[in-house]
Amino acid sequence: GNSVTQMEGPVTLSEEAFLTINCTYTATGYPSLFWYVQYPGEGLQLLLKATKADDKGSNKGFEATYRKETTSFHLEKGSVQVSDSAVYFCALSQEIWGAGTKLIIKP
């Protein structure tokens, strides 16, 4: 069946470091892929999405490319900020969610 595997956290980085959070999926067909973010004390928010192979979603400096050949949708950001500290979820449609990766950015 469909599934999402996300790298375990927490991930701790210094400010301005390069970020990668890995996400791989198993799916039949070509579902949309999503990254959601949950800031401390706030509700989940859509960060970015991609609806078909080779699509790149981007928002707030974050990017992720829907790669069918490697069944991946890794989240990247070139230079993280303290305000990026949050929990990030990779998701495949509404039903299948990764376990979440806590990101901690130290000044």
Place this chain on the structure above:
Amino acid sequence: GAVVSQHPSWVICKSGTSVKIECRSLDFQATTMFWYRQFPKQSLMLMATSNEGSKATYEQGVEKDKFLINHASLTLSTLTVTSAHPEDSSFYICSAPRAGRDTDTQYFGPGTRLTVL
């Protein structure tokens, strides 16, 4: 932006009682709403899909008689945990896509923390 609210934000109840959680779309209509359960340090688990004017669709393993869902209007869905037990303690989250718009994009409520004593 699209806003979804939940009420209450937290609730503590005694075992055996029932608890109702409301999910409202404040500035858009939602023919569909989703109810999730989130365990500590774990992913969201979709419990059911709430459909305005019809019966909810429950995911496998979710007891529909225990988790009653009602979607009475285009802006309100309720989840009632009946005869709650300590194992029902969890964080419950609802979400909704805008009706007639990009249905892939969901807007989430802030969640309700349920603690059953």
